[in-house]
Amino acid sequence: MNVFEAIMNRRSIRKFEKTPVDEKLIGLILFSATQAPSSGNVQDWNFIVVMDEEKKKRLARAALDQDFIVDAPINIVVCTDLEKISLRYGERGKKLYSIQNTAAAVQNILLAAHALGLGSVWVGAFDEEEVKTVLELPDNLRPVAILPIGYPAERPKAPDRIPFENLTYVNRFGERYEFEFKNLAAYLREAFKKFAKRKVEKPSKKLTFEEFLRRLAK
Ligand SMILES: Cc1cc2nc3c(=O)[nH]c(=O)nc-3n(C[C@H](O)[C@H](O)[C@H](O)COP(=O)(O)O)c2cc1C
Known part of the structure; x- marks a missing residue:
């Protein structure tokens, strides 16, 4: 992960x-x-x-x-x-x-x-x-x-988050940061949602300490 x-x-x-x-x-x-x-x-x-x-x-x-x-x-x-x-x-x-x-x-x-x-x-x-x-x-x-x-x-379910664009200013408080990529937060949220759905299909596995060490060693 x-x-x-x-x-x-x-x-x-x-x-x-x-x-x-x-x-x-x-x-x-x-x-x-x-x-x-x-x-x-x-x-x-x-x-x-x-x-x-x-x-x-x-x-x-x-x-x-x-x-x-x-x-x-x-x-x-x-x-x-x-x-x-x-x-x-x-x-x-x-x-x-x-x-x-x-x-x-x-x-x-x-x-x-x-x-x-x-x-x-x-x-x-x-x-x-x-x-x-x-x-x-x-x-x-x-x-x-x-x-x-x-x-x-x-x-x-993931509780809503306020888009970072609504909370971000540039150089001084009050001056909105206008990202060229509009609605980037919404875009990322959707991308992660799709990705998370794929993961959910897999059975959740309890990671043992030994398995953790094995992965660490890879
Ligand atoms: C400082 C702080 C105090 C919190 N206190 C409680 C609490 O007393 N009981 C509770 O059920 N959740 C508590 N929470 C968890 C929040 O409700 C939770 O993080 C938030 O709703 C967002 O959900 P998420 O953690 O699943 O993203 C607390 C979170 C923070 C950061």
Whole structure:
């Protein structure tokens, strides 16, 4: 799977099979997370892997009863270390880079999971204090995202995207970028749709860690 396939075909998955996820795949996903860029390579992220049923229930409760958190075999809670980031970058680090760095790690996790035939969803709606209590986080750790991960039990349609032409300006805000190729976003959307349809015919395959290594070696 190339990077465009991963970007275009990743979807938020909120229904999961009960099939457990190989620990090595979880490691591979976390390894991918740590390859994300971070300000000054500070790597202020911490990851809490939650598998305990009771903890998953408490996490779901802290996240407005989003019960798919319980259904997923594992959840990764991505946290930023506010002490680490502010030591290096002060207020800007604490307010902005902490979120940007962990968001980059989250996106890597979502794409890596997708590339392995797994599904996930970025859960941001939760009571931070409650999550901190459940996970016994020290004061310097701020939970940024809960990521339930498991094999998808649904294949959601791609939600609409605003064409990039409507959101893009040239040289100054307000000056539309007039692409010579009109409606390029719509053209690309259709091209990817056709391509995605072809892929759907193939049975979805669970990629094992061993198969992943074999492909890596090719
Ligand atoms: C910061 C952030 C917070 C989100 N929080 C939630 C959430 O709490 N619950 C949920 O079901 N989806 C959540 N989502 C997922 C979005 O709903 C989803 O990405 C969006 O609808 C686009 O769908 P797609 O991911 O399939 O492209 C969140 C996404 C982001 C980036």
